[in-house]
Amino acid sequence: MHYPTLAQADLQGKRVLLRAGFDVPIEDGKVKDTTRVEANLDTMKFILDAGASLIIMAHQARPKAARVPDMSQKPLVPVLENLLGTSVQFAEYITSEETKEVAYNLQPGEVLLLENLRYEAGEKSKEESERDALGKTLASLADVYVNDAFTNSHRDHASMTSVPKCIPGFMGLNVQQEVEGLSKVLDNPTRPVTLVISGAKTETKVPVIESFLQHGQDILVGGIVANTLLVSSGREMTGTYDDNFVKVGKAILEKSTSAENAAIHIPVDLRGDNALDIGDETIAQYIDVISRSGTIVWNGPMGLFEQDEFAMGTKAICDAVVEATNNGAISIIGGGDTLEFLNRYGYNLGDFTYVSMAGGAMLDFISGKKLPALEALL
Numbered sequence: 598m599h600y601p602t603l604a605q606a607d608l609q610g611k612r613v614l615l616r617a618g619f620d621v622p623i624e625d626g627k628v629k630d631t632t633r634v635e636a637n638l639d640t641m642k643f644i645l646d647a648g649a650s651l652i653i654m655a656h657q658a659r660p661k662a663a664r665v666p667d668m669s670q671k672p673l674v675p676v677l678e679n680l681l682g683t684s685v686q687f688a689e690y691i692t693s694e695e696t697k698e699v700a701y702n703l704q705p706g707e708v709l710l711l712e713n714l715r716y717e718a719g720e721k722s723k724e725e726s727e728r729d730a731l732g733k734t735l736a737s738l739a740d741v742y743v744n745d746a747f748t749n750s751h752r753d754h755a756s757m758t759s760v761p762k763c764i765p766g767f768m769g770l771n772v773q774q775e776v777e778g779l780s781k782v783l784d785n786p787t788r789p790v791t792l793v794i795s796g797a798k799t800e801t802k803v804p805v806i807e808s809f810l811q812h813g814q815d816i817l818v819g820g821i822v823a824n825t826l827l828v829s830s831g832r833e834m835t836g837t838y839d840d841n842f843v844k845v846g847k848a849i850l851e852k853s854t855s856a857e858n859a860a861i862h863i864p865v866d867l868r869g870d871n872a873l874d875i876g877d878e879t880i881a882q883y884i885d886v887i888s889r890s891g892t893i894v895w896n897g898p899m900g901l902f903e904q905d906e907f908a909m910g911t912k913a914i915c916d917a918v919v920e921a922t923n924n925g926a927i928s929i930i931g932g933g934d935t936l937e938f939l940n941r942y943g944y945n946l947g948d949f950t951y952v953s954m955a956g957g958a959m960l961d962f963i964s965g966k967k968l969p970a971l972e973a974l975l
């Protein structure tokens with residue numbers, strides 16, 4: 598792995614600017630779930646233990662450059678104080694002289710949290726010059742940059758790609774873990790490689806299918822992605838499908854007939870009048886493929902799992918992935934709703950080889966795309 602790691606950084610006595618990946622649910626000024634703060638805890642502690650001071654920046658929801666009070670980072674102060682066991686200062690105006698002064702006066706072991714990055718128009722600006730201007734201001738606060746926001750690393754935002762143009766940048770421990778875990782798919786994976794791809798957001802899944810057509814052996818589809826491919830194959834569909842991808846789906850199915858490309862398996866039966874889950878015969882066929890796989894990459898629930906009656910397909914596939922893992926296969930899983938499924942039905946994350954916390958960034962990474970925020974560290 599060629600991106601610079603935290604262990605390679607000289608941190609002693611430095612001011613370290615950490616791009617964290619919090620974006621936690623906040624209601625009535627209270628943080629409702631601290632999982633994503635805890636995901637960055639090892640990195641924060643590593644930096645402080647190395648004798649550096651820590652400046653933390655993150656985004657919260659989508660305020661579109663307006664100071665929406667509900668989207669302030671301030672409720673994270675007590676959460677961080679509790680986790681880090683030290684007091685945390687807060688900077689309301691990221692680009693002010695006052696914030697710069699507070700940053701410059703930080704002593705080793707001290708922590709400063711910046712307000713929501715997305716209150717600044719430069720963060721997500723389409724103009725590189727505007728992103729770079731904000732990036733330069735942010736970088737001026739510190740000596741070293743650390744990216745521990747893997748979930749956001751497919752984005753060309755100021756805090757992700759502009760800051761490391763100005764000061765040396767390193768992967769945080771969580772990013773390093775994601776890169777190492779997901780690299781198992783790319784670096785000489787054990788064959789046959791099976792992609793299980795499903796869920797609702799067809800536009801984000803099609804590029805993954807196109808990549809695995811070239812690099813994988815079998816592709817099992819479910820959910821709205823499968824419904825769409827069924828329409829592409831000429832079937833009538835009463836369930837939800839994505840009209841924008843019917844044509845692309847035809848090309849994908851055509852490609853999969855070629856011997857050098859992966860074989861695409863589409864459902865032979867569906868559950869319910871609205872095709873809300875895959876059927877029993879499909880489940881049996883998919884389990885058979887999974888049980889013969891060397892590497893399994895899975896993203897997206899196979900059906901409307903939020904309703905128990907349509908969770909059957911996803912459960913059966915999940916059980917098969919766990920069993921294949923027990924029998925020595927490599928299993929890599931990710932996706933917001935896929936994790937929600939594992940959570941809801943009490944699956945143990947330790948039963949898979951690697952579970953990614955990311956959605957879009959994971960899909961891009963496993964498709965072999967370069968993530969701009971990782972490339973920016975080089």
Ligand code: ADP
Nearest residue numbers: 796797798820873897900901902932933934935
């Ligand atoms: P992930 O977040 O894991 O990448 P997606 O966001 O693409 O997954 O899709 C998850 C959503 O897809 C879930 O809310 C699930 O209910 C829905 N879904 C899956 N299959 C179907 C289906 N056949 N019909 C309608 N909704 C479905």
Ligand code: MG
Nearest residue numbers: 932933934956
């Ligand atoms: Mg989702």
